[in-house]
Amino acid sequence: MPFIAAGEITTHYALEGPEGAPVLLLANSLGTSFHVWDEVMADLAAAFRVLRYDMRGHGLTDATPLPADGTGYSIPLLAADALALLDALGIGKAHVCGLSIGGMVAQHLAATTPQRVDRLVLCDTSALIGPASVWDERIAGIRRDGLAAIAPGVMGRWFTDAFRQKAPQLMRGYANMVARTTLDGYLGCAMAVRDADLRAAAATITAPTLVIVGDQDPATPPASAQALASAIPGARLEVIADASHIPCVEQPAALARVLVPFLTAA
Numbered sequence: 001m002p003f004i005a006a007g008e009i010t011t012h013y014a015l016e017g018p019e020g021a022p023v024l025l026l027a028n029s030l031g032t033s034f035h036v037w038d039e040v041m042a043d044l045a046a047a048f049r050v051l052r053y054d055m056r057g058h059g060l061t062d063a064t065p066l067p068a069d070g071t072g073y074s075i076p077l078l079a080a081d082a083l084a085l086l087d088a089l090g091i092g093k094a095h096v097c098g099l100s101i102g103g104m105v106a107q108h109l110a111a112t113t114p115q116r117v118d119r120l121v122l123c124d125t126s127a128l129i130g131p132a133s134v135w136d137e138r139i140a141g142i143r144r145d146g147l148a149a150i151a152p153g154v155m156g157r158w159f160t161d162a163f164r165q166k167a168p169q170l171m172r173g174y175a176n177m178v179a180r181t182t183l184d185g186y187l188g189c190a191m192a193v194r195d196a197d198l199r200a201a202a203a204t205i206t207a208p209t210l211v212i213v214g215d216q217d218p219a220t221p222p223a224s225a226q227a228l229a230s231a232i233p234g235a236r237l238e239v240i241a242d243a244s245h246i247p248c249v250e251q252p253a254a255l256a257r258v259l260v261p262f263l264t265a266a
């Protein structure tokens with residue numbers, strides 16, 4: 001189980017796939033560990049050296065205490081964590097695929113360190129995931145009642161009704177994943193999303209970009225994915241049918257069918 005000193009934190013990661021293949025960095029979403037990518041790994045690791053990691057305060061990666069001034073982590077801080085991981089592993093450049101907050105981290109990386117990003121995949125994300133008042137309400141609710149209390153509602157945003165009914169054990173497992181995220185990690189990242197506005201940064205992205213969204217995603221709906229694709233020069237949008245916010249779990253084969261050809265095209 002690999003851990004590495006990456007900047008100021010110890011990061012839990014996995015590096016799989018053929019040595020020498022192009023590196024694909026996967027950045028996960030709020031309240032998930034890197035296991036959120038498990039169902040697409042067989043397809044991805046056949047073509048790429050896949051680097052997955054747990055974001056600050058998630059999975060087995062260190063959490064750091066929240067600043068006393070009421071601010072949280074930030075997208076630049078989380079992007080610096082990803083760069084520190086690449087540096088620690090001696091990886092100069094990678095394809096980057098980010099899910100939700102991971103997609104915000106990926107946008108920031110592509111905009112600020114284009115020399116480190118080959119192709120970019122932005123999955124169920126946006127340049128602005130608001131409104132801030134909704135995040136403030138969620139943060140207050142978590143401080144009052146704990147993460148386990150929000151887990152059922154989170155499942156309702158992540159997965160379609162049909163999928164939740166079909167896979168009750170999976171829902172239980174993902175609810176546990178949310179509930180067991182560190183409080184500082186979840187709140188710090190929630191505040192990072194609340195406070196981020198990447199609309200100006202998106203317009204400066206030069207990496208070839210694919211935006212992907214589940215057709216039933218209520219958190220970052222197809223219209224906001226279309227707005228993101230329109231804001232990034234040359235970006236294209238793919239909509240995954242019968243999927244909500246986490247297509248890598250709900251429709252892994254359909255996701256791989258659009259992701260792999262985009263990253264391998266000449």
Ligand SMILES: O=C(O)CC1=CCC(=O)O1
Nearest residue numbers: 029030100101157193219
């Ligand atoms: O958990 C949610 O509500 C959806 C979400 C927004 C940012 C993120 O990473 O997940």
